[in-house]
Amino acid sequence: MKKLLFFIAIALICFACNENKTVTVTVTNPAAFERAAEMVEVSMGDVNSKLQLADTSQIVVLDADGQQIPYQITYDEKVIFPVTVQANETAVYTIQPGIPVIFETKTFGRCYPERLDDVAWENELVAFRTYGPALQTTGERAFGYDIWTKYNTTEPVVEARYADELNVEARAKIEELRKIDPEAAEELYRSISYHVDHGNGLDCYKVGPTLGAGASALMLGDTIVYPYCYATQDILDNGPLRFTVKLVYNPLTLKRDSDVIETRMITLDAGSHMNKTVVSYTNLKEVLPVATGIVLHEPDGAVVADAANGYISYVDPTDNVHNDNGKVFVGAVFPASVKEAKVVLFPEKEKKELRGGADGHVLAISDYEPGSEYTYYWGAAWDKADIKTTEAWNRYISEFAKKLHTPLTVTIR
Incomplete structure (x- = not known):
């Protein structure tokens, strides 16, 4: 009997010890401005080495007031969660065993084979898509990223x-x-079309045979080697806070290098207008320029090309400008140094015959070293949603660049 009581006591002590195990996450903001709802990540392996859980899904993340906040465990075993830290201050969060509440899904995406293999994704602020092999077989040339606007909702809209x-x-x-009553046909079309705003946004951005809203491409001299549609896709994260897709492209022959294969990892977090994209090229044996481009639909439009501070931006007039579609703000930001940022307009013949009437690109050009990764961020906003003016968008882009250069410091114990 005494032995039984002894073992029960030991079990209760061990249970209590496990219940009291916590991981403290300290987040320091070295910047002179507030970091609001910025996503941070810590290794799930490091967390669980301290918590020693049989089921790693049974954790909670708490703020300084002891309130649960949303989190996600990503495909690469990171715990991600949003933090808010005042300028030059520190905030403390806790990870411990517990039953998490159900979090609102803020990111979502999938492949749409029913729409020619589009891959489309979104968060509560904006939506994007890229084009797939079924579209390529039609002969339509669409090389870049597309933007779908959102407003009046934080719910998913793409589906x-x-x-x-x-x-x-x-x-x-x-x-x-259309055969008997064209007006009625047009009315019905407008009632279902995603090119019409039904109260939560629309597709009013024109990509065409360009880099669209921030696609990247290798260059041979001054010539862009446009990437066609992806060959395979693999969605790795799908909410509630992060969407990640891996895209692999068909082999290219560049100079003397054959079977050069591009891989892109695109990540969109909740609360951000910007996608993180990591690009790599296998079988490439020499340094080549790589450009990130935003298509221009006005030759003298509102463009910023700031190589020194690592960003480009453009105010797009939207497709069908007479339909009160507002303006779409587009931008790209670079954590590493940019060799050159500039506007390049198409020759008139190329504009008409090859680029669907687009005027050119604003480009940010860097060097790609074989075997390395090219990382950058690209995204958009809409003047009918949360960012209303060109000045506000350029502040957002400039501050985003500063965040990349002064990242939050995250430590756990």
């Missing part, structure tokens, strides 16, 4: 927009009406 746009019955009815 519903595709469902309406691709509604088979409605599409058949439209075709019937």
